[in-house]
Amino acid sequence: MKMDEAIFNKVKELKHVQFIQIWQPAYRIDPSLLNNDIKSIEGKDSPGKVQFKVTAFQGEDPVKFAENVSNVNGVKIIQGGHVLLVEVNELNARETAIQFASMKEVYWVSRFYPFELHNAWSRWIMDTFDTLNMKAAADSWKSQLSMSTTADSARMQLYAHGLYGQGQIVGVDDTGLDWDNIYFRDPSGTKPVYDKDDDTICESTGTHRKI
Incomplete structure (x- = not known):
């Protein structure tokens, strides 16, 4: 539950309350971020950078929340709201994540991994209604996992209209x-x-x- 300091002190004095304490930072961070091997992923993260999602408790002011997070050294906010997408330096990513979790308004801190498009055959068939002519059918299986030619790209009608899925509900x-x-x-x-x-x-x- 959420309460101010005055209410906290009153609740603490109630006879039937055995224990009350602030929700500790250790419970507000993905345990994997406590390791020292947080590395940027080539092709997904910017060189020397990693991305985190920082979620605020319900009811927090999103503007003030973003301001407090942005004041942390080396932090760049990519997307705002009650769930911030931020970019931090790889070298001190662990320390930055812990600093986020120590903020009283923070509910959860986790690594953000950019979405990847999988299941290329289903994507191809649903977008082209063509079950036979995917370019990679005559190539290696690995090449089937992506569009291989300009001709393939031209036939992907959703892509042709700029619909790639980012920020869209499909x-x-x-x-x-x-x-x-x-x-x-x-x-x-x-x-x-x-x-x-x-x-x-x-x-x-x-x-x-x-x-």
Whole structure:
């Protein structure tokens, strides 16, 4: 719970209260940040820098919170709010994280890792509706994990419109979660039929849709 110093002293004097203490910094920091091997990640972090997420307690003034965090030596605020994204120097990252956790308004401190795009085949198929012609199909498996040619990039329609996912909410509703269920079928098509001999679903076009 949150209370000011006057209330804290009153609660401490209550007969039925056995123990009361400030929520210690050790409980407000990811234990992995207490190691001395916090390193920047090539290709994700800026050289010699690492990124942290610093979360404030609910009800804290976000402007004052950001100001206090920015006053820590070597800190650059990348994104504001009740959850700050900050960049700090790699060499003293551990000490900086501990300093964040020692602030009374801080609820949690953790490392921030930039998001990565995985599952390239699913991304390709959903964006192009093409199950065959991903450039890397004839190349090594590693090359399948990224767009390999300008032609591939041109066919990624979401990317072509500048939609990469950063700062965006994207939803995929899969009506085929139980795709042999009649309640998920397309009413304009026939009901999916289970073939017990082949252990397959025989369906007509349109019975399994992605939204």
